[in-house]
Amino acid sequence: MRAALGDVVGAFCLVSLAAALDFRYHHTEELEAFLKEVRAAYPSLTHLHSIGRSVEGRDLWVLVLGRFPTHHKIGIPEFKYVANMHGDETVGREILLHLIDFLVTNYRRDPVVTRLLNNTRIHIMPTMNPDGFEATKVPDCYYSHGRYNKNGEDLNRNFPDAFENNNVTIQPETRAVMNWIKNETFVLSANLHGGALVASYTFDNGNSVTGSLKGYSRSPDDDVFIHLAKTYSFNHASMYRGTGCDNRQTFPEGITNGYSWYQLEGGMQDYNYVWGQCFEITLELSCCKYPPADQLEKFWRDNKVALIEYIKQVHLGIKGQVTDKNGNPIPNAIVEAKGRPHICPYRTNEHGEYFLLLLPGIYVINATVPGFKSMLKTVEITNNTDNFSALKYDFSFSEVSVRTRASSCPKTPLYQELEHASAAGKPTLHIFVLMTIMLVIFK
């Protein structure tokens, strides 16, 4: 798989035209200057905005790329990459700048990049913790205080947690990302780190309901997450070998369930999946957290194909719109695949759109407008990731002519409630389904 996909991208990989981005670390001013240059040079392909500010007042820049960079278009899925949330883990920050350079310079040259940008809106945030990066003065392979934000908080422990009350003070950087996630219909994402070489997937936290007693915290979409993680590891130069960074820690096929590796609360990937309706994985890209700049070119080469192939996965599964009898979109309709209920049911956005990442197979899609009966549709999803579009299926509710009210998911630890209900011997449908899946499929 790796060689074949490598050839596809490699064959069209032309030399960058722009005043080539150099392989060195870009501090705040240089990073901003680069993003502004790209924005100015490719005005119809890019959009630059800041989603907030760090504790020390640095902008949290996001460059958006796509045929319609400034706004969402119905049917075009939203994708994001976020790097450097641990300020001392720096490889992701630089390779995302090279990814931007690669995408803009290959648009209308490389057919894969052209179709990708025509059919996907890609959001790139090179640094979520600019203060931590600036606080880390010299390259160093090991942990430093630059990991944290200026208030000394670990941003990857700073999100609401679905399993326990983690009682954190939400930091400005975290708040900005939470608002951003609420603002966009993100479907797929990855969060770039360093200090290991592995693709890790949700859940990072867990309880008996998700299988933690067996050392693995399984989401209802475990099959999809394993596919996503393997897409990255097998398209990476060496991650799939699973040798990790020393011989004590090995990761078969270069992937791991987050909880199996080590449990953590308040992580960003669980938050995206539970509250953001966005599948996110965590990519550990370098054994050395902050390697010398002369290794950056190799890191970019090792990750380039994987970064592109991973974005393509946003076109897995099925998507469409839910409309009423007058053809108006119905927001907040619940659309889920039968047998894989999300603890916060996934709902349509303001345009009545849904996106469900699913592997090839036969599924029953259940669309429900609360207060009305459900519509069920059996669909066969084929492997069409090279088509740059998920299968499309729209639901029309002929008896409905009202806009449903928004119903937000509670922010309390959701799975804790399930566990309590379970202990009290009153399993809800969710528990029943989750436990059934666990018994049947658990490794």
Ligand SMILES: *[C@@H]1O[C@H](CO)[C@@H](O)[C@H](O)[C@H]1NC(C)=O
């Ligand atoms: C991409 O979109 C541009 C602008 O609409 C269009 O001219 C071009 O033909 C499209 N290319 C592909 C490969 O879809």
Ligand SMILES: *[C@@H]1O[C@H](CO)[C@@H](O)[C@H](O)[C@H]1NC(C)=O
């Ligand atoms: C949450 O943290 C605050 C401040 O550290 C503390 O006063 C409070 O008791 C904590 N609440 C819970 C439920 O642990």
Ligand SMILES: *[C@@H]1O[C@H](CO)[C@@H](O)[C@H](O)[C@H]1NC(C)=O
């Ligand atoms: C939210 O979306 C609106 C409209 O697209 C945009 O103007 C605003 O900057 C966005 N805010 C964030 C935090 O992404």
Ligand SMILES: *[C@@H]1O[C@H](CO)[C@@H](O)[C@H](O)[C@H]1NC(C)=O
């Ligand atoms: C469809 O989804 C709704 C809302 O989640 C649920 O109440 C209903 O039981 C589901 N129907 C079937 C047949 O699974």
Ligand SMILES: *[C@@H]1O[C@H](CO)[C@@H](O)[C@H](O)[C@H]1NC(C)=O
């Ligand atoms: C789709 O097919 C390609 C090439 O045959 C393969 O590499 C990829 O893993 C498949 N995707 C899924 C989701 O099965």
Ligand SMILES: *[C@@H]1O[C@H](CO)[C@@H](O)[C@H](O)[C@H]1NC(C)=O
């Ligand atoms: C790919 O897309 C084209 C046009 O949208 C469609 O006709 C075709 O059936 C799709 N192929 C697959 C395998 O989904």
Ligand SMILES: [Zn+2]
């Ligand atoms: Zn990290």
